[in-house]
Amino acid sequence: MFRSEVWLDDNLFAAPVGQPPKWRLALDTWIEGRDEQDVAETLFALCNSYPDEMHVNSSFLDLVIRYREEKNRSLSVGDKVVVNGRELYCDSFGFSEQPVGIFGSRASTIDPKAEDGPSIVKSK
Numbered sequence: 001m002f003r004s005e006v007w008l009d010d011n012l013f014a015a016p017v018g019q020p021p022k023w024r025l026a027l028d029t030w031i032e033g034r035d036e037q038d039v040a041e042t043l044f045a046l047c048n049s050y051p052d053e054m055h056v057n058s059s060f061l062d063l064v065i066r067y068r069e070e071k072n073r074s075l076s077v078g079d080k081v082v083v084n085g086r087e088l089y090c091d092s093f094g095f096s097e098q099p100v101g102i103f104g105s106r107a108s109t110i111d112p113k114a115e116d117g118p119s120i121v122k123s124k
Contacts, residue, residue: 004031036083047075104112
C-alpha cells in the first residue's frame, strides 16, 4: 500500500500564464500498486473517472464518488501526485519528477514575457 495524494493546481486554468502553482489537496488515500509510477497512473485514471464513466477498477467507485462530490476537476498536465512522499507531476504522457507547464515537459510552452506578446518557446 502506498500513501497517495492528489494535488490540483488551482492556478492551472484560472490564472494568467506564468503564475506560480496554487496547490490544493484534492485526495488523500492509500492505493495498492507495483511502484510509485503504477500508483500515479491509477490516481490519474481515478481522478479522470466519473461514477457513470469509470476508467479505473470498479473497486474505486466510492473514491470516485467522493472525489467528484467535492467538485474536483480531472487531473491534468501540470498537477501533481505524491506517492509515499515522492512528487510526480502529470505530464503530456505519464508522470515526471520535474514540474511541468500546462503543455507538458515534452511540448512547447508559452513565454509570457516576450516583448511582442506571448510566443511559443521550447521547454527545457
